[in-house]
Amino acid sequence: MSGAICESYAVEAGAFGTAGEASGKIKGVLRKLGVPSALIRRVAVASYEVELNLVIHSLGGTIDLSVEPGSVVLDVADRGPGIPDLALAMQEGWSTASDEVRMLGFGAGMGLPNMKRNADEFAIQSEMGVGTRIHMRFRSPEGTGT
Amino acid sequence: MSKYFHSVTLDVSKCVGCTSCLKRCPTEAIRIRKGRARIIDERCIDCGECIRVCPYHAKGAVTSPLSIINRFRYKIALPAPALYGQFKDLNAAALIPAALRMMGFDHVSEVAHGADIVSRAVMERLEKPDCPTPLISSSCPAVVRLIQTRFPELIGNIVDVKSPMEVTAIQARRAFCEAQGVPEDEVGCFFITPCAAKMTAIRNPLGHETSAVNGAISFLEVYGVLSDLLRKNTAKPDFAHFPATSFGVNWARIGGEAISVGVNEALAVDGIDNVIRVLEEIENGRLPEVKYFEGLACLGGCVGGPLTFENMFIARNRIRLLAQMLPKTRPERKIPDEELEALRDQLYLDRPLKPLETVRLDEDFKTAMDKLSRIEKLRKELPGLDCGSCGSPTCQALAEDIVQGYATELNCIHLLKERLRIMASQMVEMSEATRE
Numbered sequence: 130m131s132g133a134i135c136e137s138y139a140v141e142a143g144a145f146g147t148a149g150e151a152s153g154k155i156k157g158v159l160r161k162l163g164v165p166s167a168l169i170r171r172v173a174v175a176s177y178e179v180e181l182n183l184v185i186h187s188l189g190g191t192i193d194l195s196v197e198p199g200s201v202v203l204d205v206a207d208r209g210p211g212i213p214d215l216a217l218a219m220q221e222g223w224s225t226a227s228d229e230v231r232m233l234g235f236g237a238g239m240g241l242p243n244m245k246r247n248a249d250e251f252a253i254q255s256e257m258g259v260g261t262r263i264h265m266r267f268r269s270p271e272g273t274g275t
Numbered sequence: 276m277s278k279y280f281h282s283v284t285l286d287v288s289k290c291v292g293c294t295s296c297l298k299r300c301p302t303e304a305i306r307i308r309k310g311r312a313r314i315i316d317e318r319c320i321d322c323g324e325c326i327r328v329c330p331y332h333a334k335g336a337v338t339s340p341l342s343i344i345n346r347f348r349y350k351i352a353l354p355a356p357a358l359y360g361q362f363k364d365l366n367a368a369a370l371i372p373a374a375l376r377m378m379g380f381d382h383v384s385e386v387a388h389g390a391d392i393v394s395r396a397v398m399e400r401l402e403k404p405d406c407p408t409p410l411i412s413s414s415c416p417a418v419v420r421l422i423q424t425r426f427p428e429l430i431g432n433i434v435d436v437k438s439p440m441e442v443t444a445i446q447a448r449r450a451f452c453e454a455q456g457v458p459e460d461e462v463g464c465f466f467i468t469p470c471a472a473k474m475t476a477i478r479n480p481l482g483h484e485t486s487a488v489n490g491a492i493s494f495l496e497v498y499g500v501l502s503d504l505l506r507k508n509t510a511k512p513d514f515a516h517f518p519a520t521s522f523g524v525n526w527a528r529i530g531g532e533a534i535s536v537g538v539n540e541a542l543a544v545d546g547i548d549n550v551i552r553v554l555e556e557i558e559n560g561r562l563p564e565v566k567y568f569e570g571l572a573c574l575g576g577c578v579g580g581p582l583t584f585e586n587m588f589i590a591r592n593r594i595r596l597l598a599q600m601l602p603k604t605r606p607e608r609k610i611p612d613e614e615l616e617a618l619r620d621q622l623y624l625d626r627p628l629k630p631l632e633t634v635r636l637d638e639d640f641k642t643a644m645d646k647l648s649r650i651e652k653l654r655k656e657l658p659g660l661d662c663g664s665c666g667s668p669t670c671q672a673l674a675e676d677i678v679q680g681y682a683t684e685l686n687c688i689h690l691l692k693e694r695l696r697i698m699a700s701q702m703v704e705m706s707e708a709t710r711e
Contacts, residue, residue, distance in 0.1 A: 135647065153555065162643045163635040170428040170558060177559040198640050243560070 138192045140183040148184045152176035155194050155203075162196055168269045171247040172201050175265055178240045179205050185226055187261070200249075201267045211257040219245070219253075280478040282336045282471035282491075283321050285312055289333035294663035296325035296334060301547045302424065302633075306676070307666035318633045320420040321472040322547045322572040323581030336471035336582055339490035341497060344379055347463030347489065349455070351447050352380040353440060354467040356387040356519065357527035357577040360590030361494060365597050367505050368524075369512035374504040375467075378497070382451055386466070387519030389443030390526040394535040394606035395615055396436040396622055401538060401566065407432040409542070409557065409565040412532055414438045416476035417572035418550055419628065426554050427630030432568075435624040437483065439526065440466050440473060444487035445621045463489040467497060469580025470573065482624030493582040514600065520609050521598040528591045529576035531598075533569045535606055541567040546574040636679070650674045658689045 135158060138151035155176050159169045176192065183190045183205070190207030212218045221242045245251040250266035292310035304318035305325065312325075312333070325334040344350040352375040359368035372383035393414070400406055411432045413419055422429050437445075444464040452459050466473055466488050474491040525531030533541035542565045544553045550570040556562050573579035578594055579587035615622075636650075637643040650671075657670035665686040667673035676682040685691050 135644075136651075149555075149559070152559065156558075157634075158647065160634045161636045161647060162640065163632070163638070166427040166630060173558055174560040177561070196644070 135196055136194050138194070140180055140187075140190055140192060142184065142187055142189040144184055148181055149177060151192055152180045155192070158194065159196065159201065164196065164201060165269050168201065168267055172203070172267050175244040175247040175267070176203055178243050179203065179263060179265075182240050183207055190260070199269055201269075203248075203263075203265045203267075205261075205263040205265075207260045207262075209258060209260045211259055212255040212261055213257060215253060215255055279316050280475060281314065281316060281319050281321055282338065282474035282478075283314065283319060283323060283326065284335055284337050285314060286333045286335060287311055289331045290329075291331055291333075292666075293330070295328045295330055297663050297666070297668050299324050299328045300668065301551060302421070303668050303672055305668070306681070307663075315633075317631065318424065320417045320424065320572075321470075321475040322417040322421075323471045324547060326471065326581040336474065336493065338468060338471070338474050338493040338496065338582065339465065341378070341492055341500075343490045343492070344463060344465055348461040349382075349451065349457060349463070350380045351382045351384060351444075351451060351462060351464045352378075352467060353384055353386050353389075353443050353447065353464055353488065355440070355469055355473075355494075355527065355577060356385070356390065356524045356594070357469045357580060357583065357590065358467055358494060359524065359597055360527060360578045360593040361498065361583065361585045362502060362505060362593075364505070365593060365600065366512035368597055369514050369517050370505055370508050370510065371501070373510065374501055374508065377504055378500060380465075382447065384443050384447035385517075385519045385523070386439050386443045387523035387526065389439035389441075389446065390523040390532070390535065391520055391606040391609050392442050392446070392615065392618065392622075393436055393439045394522065394532070394537075395610045397434055397536045397567075398607060400434055400436065401536065408563065409568040410434050412567070412569045413482070413624070414526070414532060414569075415472070415571045416481055417470075417472040417547065418570040419481050420472075420631075421547070421550065421572070422554065423628055423631045424633050425551070426558055427632075428558060429554065430628050430630060432557075433482075433628060435482070436622060437624060438476070439523075440476075441480075441483070441487055442618065442622065446618060448487060465489060466491045467494065468492065469494050469577050469583045471581060472572065480626075482626050482628050484626060487621075494580070494584055495582050498584045517601065519601065520606070521601040521603045522606055522609075524594060524601060525598045527577050527594045529571055530569070531576065531594075533567060536567055537605070537607075538566045540564055541569065543569040543571075545571045545576055545579070547572045636675070646678045649678050653677055653684070656684075656690070657687055660689070662688075664688045 140151055156173045187207035188209045193204040195202045219241050248265035249268045252264040255261040290311045292307045296312055297305045297307055302318045302320055304315045306313050354371060375383045401410055413434050448459055448462050448464055451462055468491040477486040477488045477491055480486045522535040529545035530543040533543040544550050575587040575591045578590040636646040653674040654671055659670050661669040665673050667676050673682060
């Protein structure tokens with residue numbers, strides 16, 4: 130069964146005031162569906178990271194959530210600007226965040242590696258001037274739902 | 276399983292069905308149905324917010340009346356440290372034990388001393404290499420239950436040491452029985468409580484089978500008698516024999532516990548909504564630097580409990596001043612190894628804290644998915660005012676209640692109004708069409 134898209138969340142660039150809202154809503158939906166809490170935790174960490182990435186680095190984008198028995202999928206797409214060197218961006222501690230953003234406690238260069246660590250499938254594509262797409266799948270060892 | 280006991284209760288005769296408690300409940304555990312509030316047992320964490328906000332005093336807490344102590348031959352009082360902040364004269368702290376004895380107690384054991392013991396036990400846990408980060412305090416029962424219902428993934432972070440109330444009761448009963456040569460079941464231990472959640476925790480112990488405490492008597496219940504006795508008192512306060520340290524007493528106010536356990540990377544948060552927000556951050560992995568988390572449901576800490584008499588800010592300041600007067604012996608020096616070892620067998624939680632699922636839409640995943648999409652559709656039809664007139668706290672909650680069969684769309688007065696408008700215009704149309 131292919132997972133129907135439950136929800137799609139728009140995330141605006143630079144919207145620090147509302148940062149965390151989308152990942153908070155995702156967490157709420159997963160609880161209502163009875164997804165095991167260990168799985169929710171991993172999705173929560175990754176979705177929060179990706180949401181903050183959209184706020185800090187992108188020109189805005191969306192997070193699509195789909196849920197099916199046994200797994201949760203996040204498909205993230207932004208409107209640019211794109212990541213010039215993906216291999217570098219995936220390294221722990223590497224960040225292009227501004228000093229202002231670092232002052233807020235973000236920009237430690239752990240975002241992408243942290244997403245990858247928490248997801249069972251992680252794919253990233255980026256094209257300069259077009260945007261970045263991230264696909265993450267989280268599987269539950271014991272299966273979601275019943 | 277027997278029905279879960281809640282200290283927080285509703286007096287139906289006083290409730291007018293206003294939306295004060297409905298809008299304030301942090302776990303959305305209240306609905307107004309048929310003009311009266313209703314508490315959803317599974318969701319209530321006994322934080323007492325509704326008691327505070329009800330303008331008709333319809334929300335109350337079931338605690339023990341003072342007369343309950345007569346059920347036992349020997350009676351021990353366990354005053355919460357927050358009690359010392361209730362009286363203008365700071366010397367009251369040293370005079371309270373004598374006053375409680377005049378009220379019928381045979382012995383008084385300061386929970387502030389139990390707090391020093393717990394501080395030491397928590398410090399040991401923090402030193403263990405496999406200590407979870409952050410370690411979360413187990414002292415506020417409302418927060419523990421909040422974690423069980425809303426943050427099940429953090430249950431493993433809750434420190435497995437019993438609360439100061441329990442530890443004090445265990446120690447006091449043992450010492451009394453040994454000294455007096457009486458059987459344990461003839462000794463009743465009674466917590467003098469600032470909150471409803473402690474009463475609930477006595478009836479439904481969190482993480483252990485039975486409570487060592489036999490009842491909880493509220494500050495409000497004893498305040499009148501106690502202040503009268505303190506006023507008439509002529510004895511000099513004897514702080515030299517006051518067993519609690521500055522650290523133990525400070526557990527009554529927010530941050531006191533964090534200072535007592537002595538880790539710099541501790542975070543203390545008061546007020547249930549604030550606790551929820553910070554637990555969200557912890558769950559999102561945003562606070563890896565925090566080693567100890569002290570979360571207290573009431574603003575100001577236990578001094579802000581719903582069953583206290585004094586204004587929280589005043590009481591909190593008194594605790595600060597009292598703590599300055601008391602010896603600043605750190606818990607690890609105050610509590611000798613032998614004292615800790617003697618309690619070792621009873622110090623820890625021995626039952627797992629279980630997650631309590633309260634928001635799951637359905638046991639069956641596909642049904643839950645289906646319900647979720649129906650809720651989403653309904654929510655878009657609702658006005659989004661979150662007015663509470665329907666009896667559910669938000670439009671989202673009403674949509675869920677409708678799908679779960681607890682409400683109908685016409686509970687929403689705005690949808691009802693719209694429906695009436697359509698019906699009225701249809702009637703006008705009909706009457707015009709049928710005019711002779």
